[in-house]
Amino acid sequence: MKSNPQIELRWRRFFEILPGFLSWIFLVGVVFLVFFAPVLGALFLIAFILYWVIRVLYLTVLLVFAYRHLRKQKNTDWLALIEQTCRQKPKQSACDKTIEEIQHVVLFPVYKEKEDTLIPSVKAVAGNHYSLKKIIVIFAVEERGGREVLEAAEEIRRRYRDKFGDFLIYVHPDGIEGESRTKGANITWAARKLKEYLDERKMAYDNVLVSCLDCDTRVSRSYFACLTYHYLSNPNRTQASYQPVPVYHNNIWQAKSFARVIEMTSSFWQLIEGMKREKFVTFSSHSLSMKTLVEVDYWPVDMISDDSAIYWRAYVHYQGRYHVVPMYVTVSMDIATAPTLWETVCNQYKQKRRWAWGVENFPMVMMAFRHNSKIPRIEKIRRATQILGEHFTWATWAIVIGWLSPLPILLRDYLFAQSVIGYQFPSITGMLFNLTGISILICILISMSLLPKKPANLPRTQMIKMFTQWLFTPLITLFIASLPSLDAQTRLMTGRYLGFWVTPKLGGSTEEGVRRKK
């Protein structure tokens, strides 16, 4: 039956409105409850805080396990592991292909970035413990980025071309109909060109692994080996994406303290998400088989959150039989920062809002579910609830904890008159919040352990800052934790769609960055 476009549009709008609506209704509802039924409101807030504290403790346990995983696998010789696995269990899927058959493609989308951002990323690829001749590097350059950018890309290509199997530059024309000005459109263009390249050379798609990395991403030395291992050892290798752990170490020693804390918690979040495989979704830099890319028709060309959208596309395409494999290797990126504190705050806010714009996946997924009868209903409900729940939680938790839970304390005389709960509320919530101190301590310890080596020309007091910066956590909770998400959901709800915002990259190595700052 042909679907009515009007009905489809209405459904789509409904799904676009739903997340923001639920978040706002919830927040307003809590305020109403506190003012008009203060005892119930206080009890609700206690329940919410208790739930949150237990959740934080649960996530902290997962974080510890994830961190242990990361530490354990840090020095793994992945290639040797493949060989060992094949020797021991030759019938394993890892043995139906050899390492030599696997071709890696590293795709860097480039807009206005110059050598100081691109060269370190290319160098990191070149420094991998892997046969560089099995790696093709592609710069997907936006035409609208300008001539200078293209020239810089060409220069880098000239310098590094001989190191790799090949070094390609594809220029994405501006203004193609049906495309938005997004990274997804750029890398899709490059991927289509890559397909032509592979077809000319008669390379099998399922032998090609495409790693789409942000242009400031510096892969760790064992990245490609680890990726190859996970790909070969996965029986459903082409129905999977491969997700490394993003860390923000490129400019960690130069960035503003609170920005460091925010990005570290983002890394921790990805570590934790990797432990929940049934819910894991791709984020930022990730890898997948060319076969998958072709079959799902590449990344969306009109969405900002292409990194997660590709997952959902594949999920729907493969009728729910698609998963993300967490790789416990790191890829390092820049912390969104700026010369002044205020600009840094703004950049952080905008970046988090762009990440939160992943809520646009919800209507996309729901619309796909509507027309898909092969994915079991229970599975659809589970995944829909997952997306909705995550964005709802993201948009509301910090506002409830940071802004609304003090209301019964501040307005006690007005709200509670003389009931005992008005006096007990601060002591109970205080006690619960104190329990989260354990989590913060663990986060501090893990973050210190993950830090790259301090540049020699930075004073030792910088290490103390790395410890004390976590004092910013309450402030961050108040302003950056939920507001960007609520902003994104509200925009989606009201039809004021977000444009793609490019995170400013400062560029340079850690040492270079320090020298430049001085």
Next chain:
Amino acid sequence: MPTIYRLMLFYFCVLLFFILLPVCMLYSLGYRVNWKTHRLEQLGMMVVRTTPDDARIILNGKILYPKTPARIPNLFPGEYAVQLAKEGYQTWTGAVRVKPNWAARLDSVFLFPGEMEFQALSDIQAEQFFVSPKGRKMLVCGRLAEDRGLWLLDLFPEEEILVLEHSVMKSHGLRCSEALKITWAKNEKAVLLEEGGHIFLLDLKKPNRLLDVKGAIGFYPESAVWSAKAPDTFYYLHQGSLSAYSFKRKRNQSGLVEGIQAFKYYDGFLYYIEQNAGILWRWSEDLLEKNSIIRVPDYSLKNHYEIIVNPLGDILPPLLQADVRVNQTEFYDLNAAKKFEGIKTAGWDRSGKRLLLEREGELLILEETASRGAKLKGTETIETPRSLRRVFWFDDEKLLFVYPQAVFLRQLGGESQPYAQEIFRFPAGWKEIFWDVRFKQLYFISQPSHSGEGTLRRVDLSHGPVRAFIRNMRETMSDGWQFFQESGQTK
């Protein structure tokens, strides 16, 4: 981490949540296990605050660890004997009833010094005194050595100046008696003296020079009040007409408002009842405009009205702000068209939120409700013994009860626990008492002799910031002293 372990951890956390949730909720509602009876009981608590802080709390004879201000949680419902003790202060004793899920508040308990000081303000043997509106000056009718007359007393610090000699008073038919009424100008630089219908003006910068109002305007008006806006001007009522006279500019403005039966001036606004029409009006001194407020119910031209203006003086909501007492025995709440009979006096607290009505044998406390078209609702009735001589608002929540032998502080009910507390006993008899609510000073004439003269004394009942302010005032030059230096009239 294997999925199975993760799921186990997840469900463990869910279980933990559902176990801890009722525990937290019950705990926050005040439920505790009574280990004696092995039952879950809902407890109450007590909140104790004193001025000054740091008083020891003794509950049912047991000294508690925290000092005031303190919250004492986990109290089984019942009555508790409470003592609040601090060195150098009188121990406060009272009983507090704790109810389940209720925080009994013993708020703002004032601790008074163990030794109350009855400061003699001056050597003047006083018959009468009149404290200025700002509380910094006083006019005293009395005798100092051989000089008798009207004295101007600066209260902070204590300095006296004879501003009206007895002979001058006598020549104008004025004498220190209960019939003498003195009204202060807002700037404390002039007063109106009235006795037997005769009104005189005294500029305190020009001692012994009385201005006969009749000489200025041609007659003695029925009443006169000072303007709050123009310090040298007073309004007077004569045959239903309101006029104004400026004694500095020697200018008379007659017939500003006509047809007045009764009026009350407050802070730039004149509230009056129009004769025959029975409408309550509000006239603005600044704008020279009037607005009608309400028609007075049961109006009669023969009635004597007193308008009790709320200290907030705000016209909104209008019906609350102007209340009328009819025939001196009834208090009429215009909002609710409700009458309270047998009322002797009525007075608002400083906040303008509570009204005290005094009746034979009891006091009624009325409170402004928060509802629209604000009304007064009765919140408390206090029985009073016949020996009670005067009642004052100590602050917004307490009353000062003055008996012939002692002074008590009475905490009103409401959010705080009500209680009564003896503050001090008079060392001897007293006559003429005045309570300065702003500075918390009690003035009275003690040990009156047969002639009716006595020593003017003051008891300082202030605390904290007020006490510090008074101390500061004492240390700086008083206005009176300064202005007398300027006029060259220093004693």
